[in-house]
Amino acid sequence: MTTGFFWDERCFWHGGGNYAGMLPVGGLVQPLDGGLPESPETKRRLKNLIEVTGLARDLAMHGAAPASTDDLLRVHPAQYLDRFKALSDAGGGELGRRTPFGPGGYEIAALSAGLAKAALFAVLKGEMDNAYALSRPPGHHCLPDFPNGFCLLNNIGIAIEAARTAGLAQRFAVLDWDVHHGNGTEAVFYDRADVLTVSIHQDRNYPMDTGAFADRGAGAGMGFNLNIPLPPGTGHKGYLAAMDRLALPAIRAFAPDVLIIACGYDAAANDPLGRMLATAETFAQMTGQVMDLARDICDGRLVMVHEGGYSETYVPFCGHAVLQRMSGSDVDAPDPFSGVFPLRQPDARFDAYLDTVFDQMTGRLQT
Numbered sequence: 001m002t003t004g005f006f007w008d009e010r011c012f013w014h015g016g017g018n019y020a021g022m023l024p025v026g027g028l029v030q031p032l033d034g035g036l037p038e039s040p041e042t043k044r045r046l047k048n049l050i051e052v053t054g055l056a057r058d059l060a061m062h063g064a065a066p067a068s069t070d071d072l073l074r075v076h077p078a079q080y081l082d083r084f085k086a087l088s089d090a091g092g093g094e095l096g097r098r099t100p101f102g103p104g105g106y107e108i109a110a111l112s113a114g115l116a117k118a119a120l121f122a123v124l125k126g127e128m129d130n131a132y133a134l135s136r137p138p139g140h141h142c143l144p145d146f147p148n149g150f151c152l153l154n155n156i157g158i159a160i161e162a163a164r165t166a167g168l169a170q171r172f173a174v175l176d177w178d179v180h181h182g183n184g185t186e187a188v189f190y191d192r193a194d195v196l197t198v199s200i201h202q203d204r205n206y207p208m209d210t211g212a213f214a215d216r217g218a219g220a221g222m223g224f225n226l227n228i229p230l231p232p233g234t235g236h237k238g239y240l241a242a243m244d245r246l247a248l249p250a251i252r253a254f255a256p257d258v259l260i261i262a263c264g265y266d267a268a269a270n271d272p273l274g275r276m277l278a279t280a281e282t283f284a285q286m287t288g289q290v291m292d293l294a295r296d297i298c299d300g301r302l303v304m305v306h307e308g309g310y311s312e313t314y315v316p317f318c319g320h321a322v323l324q325r326m327s328g329s330d331v332d333a334p335d336p337f338s339g340v341f342p343l344r345q346p347d348a349r350f351d352a353y354l355d356t357v358f359d360q361m362t363g364r365l366q367t
């Protein structure tokens with residue numbers, strides 16, 4: 001079993017600027033201490049943790065070339081890329097909604113997409129059983145011509161289009177379990193029947209006006225987008241049930257050549273940008289679920305691309321649990337919150353309510 005891990009130190013050097021500068025000044029609002037919530041620390045500490053425990057020795061560690069201009073142009077219009085490159089060369093700034101970048105932002109974003117592309121290519125070429133791309137900046141919110149939610153290029157969209165052009169695969173399924181809606185990936189493939197996009201997210205967290213269950217695709221893509229919005233407070237059981245009852249059957253029916261996970265960790269119980277109760281064990285078990293499914297339907301071809309997750313203390317342990325499961329390694333990193341978060345789960349009434357929500361969704365999918 002070979003699990004690839006694609007990373008580059010320069011991805012940790014992407015600067016998002018000072019978030020405090022975007023908050024209203026005056027009144028009773030005190031500025032945040034520190035910068036943008038999307039900081040390098042969560043990702044860098046994941047890389048640090050797998051080195052400290054030794055898990056890195058059980059992974060195939062790789063760098064990657066940046067995504068090429070041709071790669072980017074398959075998803076993003078030239079006008080957007082030109083504006084992004086010019087502002088990046090001029091020292092950085094803001095082109096979308098709360099997604100600032102510093103000098104070199106363009107090159108680092110292309111490198112982040114390149115990591116996702118390299119991970120996907122390695123798996124599709126059979127060089128690795130599965131692979132993880134520690135991409136930063138993240139990608140799943142980025143629309144073709146509008147960056148938002150800390151995402152400057154749509155990493156997964158770029159990787160998919162590059163793989164299709166190279167003739168490596170025809171049908172792609174993307175499962176996004178970041179706590180926020182994968183609105184960018186949805187937009188890139190909304191009218192396409194050859195890419196299934198599934199997003200499990202906190203209902204109306206971010207963006208607040210996308211991610212509805214009713215949004216199933218358009219034109220030829222009708223029926224090939226599935227949103228599973230969950231109420232705040234959904235925990236371990238609820239996530240596994242959403243996977244079992246809705247996400248996994250949809251992917252199985254689609255029968256893709258490869259399964260790609262938009263792997264965010266902001267559904268974790270202490271994330272500052274989510275209100276969910278998932279634990280490191282939740283992410284490990286969801287990884288087991290998608291590995292089992294991938295074995296059944298696409299010879300195990302599975303690629304994870306890192307998205308959000310803003311707890312500097314917990315993201316590394318959630319990521320470690322995912323990578324341990326992907327690789328089958330026995331190198332463990334005991335969850336420091338294992339005595340707390342599993343006890344702070346919703347009660348039976350909440351789970352019963354969720355069951356009725358899933359019943360309704362299942363019923364609507366069958367009509």
Ligand SMILES: [Zn+2]
Pocket residue numbers: 178179180264266307308309
């Ligand atoms: Zn997120």
